[in-house]
Amino acid sequence: MRLTAPSGIQDVARAAGVSTATVSRALRGLDRVSPQTRARVVAAATELRYVASPTAASLKSGKTGVIAVVVPYLTRWFFAHLIDGAQSRLSCQGYRLLVVNIGDRGAHRARALDHNLLAKRVDGILVLSADLDPPEVAQLHSLAVPIVTVGLDLPGCDRVGIDDVDAADIAMSHLLGLGHRRIAYVGGDPAHDVHIATAVQRRKGVRRALRRAGVDAEPGLFSYGDWTVRGGIDVGRRLLERPDPPTAVLAASDEMAIGVLCAARVAGVRVPDELSVMGIDDHELAFTHELTTVRQSVTEQGATAAELLLQWLNGTQAPQRQTLVLPTELVRRASTASPPARSPSRQGKGTARSTRSRAPSPEIARRAARAR
Amino acid sequence: MRLTAPSGIQDVARAAGVSTATVSRALRGLDRVSPQTRARVVAAATELRYVASPTAASLKSGKTGVIAVVVPYLTRWFFAHLIDGAQSRLSCQGYRLLVVNIGDRGAHRARALDHNLLAKRVDGILVLSADLDPPEVAQLHSLAVPIVTVGLDLPGCDRVGIDDVDAADIAMSHLLGLGHRRIAYVGGDPAHDVHIATAVQRRKGVRRALRRAGVDAEPGLFSYGDWTVRGGIDVGRRLLERPDPPTAVLAASDEMAIGVLCAARVAGVRVPDELSVMGIDDHELAFTHELTTVRQSVTEQGATAAELLLQWLNGTQAPQRQTLVLPTELVRRASTASPPARSPSRQGKGTARSTRSRAPSPEIARRAARAR
């Protein structure tokens, strides 16, 4: 009952009339301890408010019960949900979660990932869509603990993610299926997120859908944003100022799509009457803005990654060194519709082919419909 | 260069031709080590890629370099930003951050806060607006480490927050200043967040502003939400279905305000022409929805709380056991305007006094203007 001296394993051993070894075994639920003995030990431990020192336990066992999650941002929707998913799974199994925020390129990164800060401190690592360069990856590997990633490939690591090519294809096909032909794409900058496949993959999906529909990919309608609302506003404004604005915009993230929506509002362009807008993610913002999008369950990706890591740590399952692909799904809302009847303000210097037919091809329609 | 055996302090001592004690002193930057010796030791340590085992160091020193942040949610805007602010400050000082998500009332809470899981594991605790009941608080105190809170009072702990009464007053005064008299308030449920002052304080501010303006607080216009968009939608719909709907709605959070906005859209009520809506927070959603709100810097609150904790841990400053109040600021956007000209559909069973004059009193106008 005294608060002064936290009791140690010896105190419990004495109180229960057994050795420290038995206390340790009994309290950790190991076998080869008689029920009566265990009961006595547990009683004594409870009485003395004994809690094993995790530091001492780690020193001997080499296990810390801590998993590091490496992320570039904490506040963005995508990362907050990844962390949340991982956290819930990890805490169920008694693991604790250490947040490593490496931020957006810069001096902090080196410090955050410094070998010293993580060495011997964590049992495993979750890399959540963080764009690490080779030296940084090497640092993580030098820690010699299991690593599972979400959204990027790391040699020798399990990976969880969605099929980004397909997600973008689904989105684009939805717009094509509605009859749009002048569709702008606001992607992630592949020159920025060098080692993350997302930006590249989603653009690939966009091109695939266009190709299948027989629509030329006009370079002027492809632009980059920084995945944020603010970035979407900038790109959206530029697109709407064009002499031959698109009838639809697909953004690689909901946040950028919302930015485009804001730009349209400022420009007085009605959505979806004059402009269709859609994103990818199904962010909370997408719902409140009635944004059509392609849903991915980010929380589940985080949880799945954690699950893989735990299986590895428990020895239940060896690393498979391959990607676990989670599903995506088209979510239709009010921000997309068929393009306006052919307006007179068209036929700029744009595509050579331009629009050919209003009705979507059967293939496109089927594809656009399949996700739901 | 070998990856097989991580080198220990003895290896370094041998390589540098000194004792382990000197290695320890040299590497941690303590004095009483000659520059030459230190250089030799550092060289040897670098060469051998030596990193002191944090577990062993903790066992001896009693310090872990880890701070626990206790939160009820990870993904909500408010909490993600608090964590972000705290994290950036803590990592600057070499502390690491352990996330403790206690969730929303239920079995998980007990487990997450269990003495065992935290005992001897962290040097300090940040309680970020988590609604802990007395037993839970006792558990935290039993860990015998410094605690700093954001948004709630804990006996003997420093606290960081905003003046919630004032924030709500500013918001309400803005609406009153615009000429609104039938103003609904969507608050947080004080019966739910029992130990968090926010819900109570903000409602107090609302009442204060109404009283100052000489407007009766009609009970029917006061309702509760769960701080989420979804909750705001429900409340908003009910408010708009009333025979005598309000001309303005103030929600205690931007997320609920956005919900009201969604409800208005569904009901075909134009904002701000027919209904003014405002929130409190300055959430990212507020900007994209052009929502008028009262801004609080949540990131800064997290950072400030971390700073206080660090001062305490470094012995720079003793705990002051008082609240550090951060400023708030009115942000005018397009969701608020003067109420529509007296419509014929009014004069229900409502207030006895009802509207008295269109022009706001000088006091109200002054107050509404002062925040910016």
Added chain:
DNA sequence: TTGTACGCGTTATCAT
């Protein structure tokens, strides 16, 4: 300024 030696509080190995 530097080295020696003990202890931090467990867990794991062995013997019983």
Added chain:
DNA sequence: ATGATAACGCGTACAA
């Protein structure tokens, strides 16, 4: 099923 004891790897009085 249980007990004795040696690590685990470092920090730090204290001695030199």
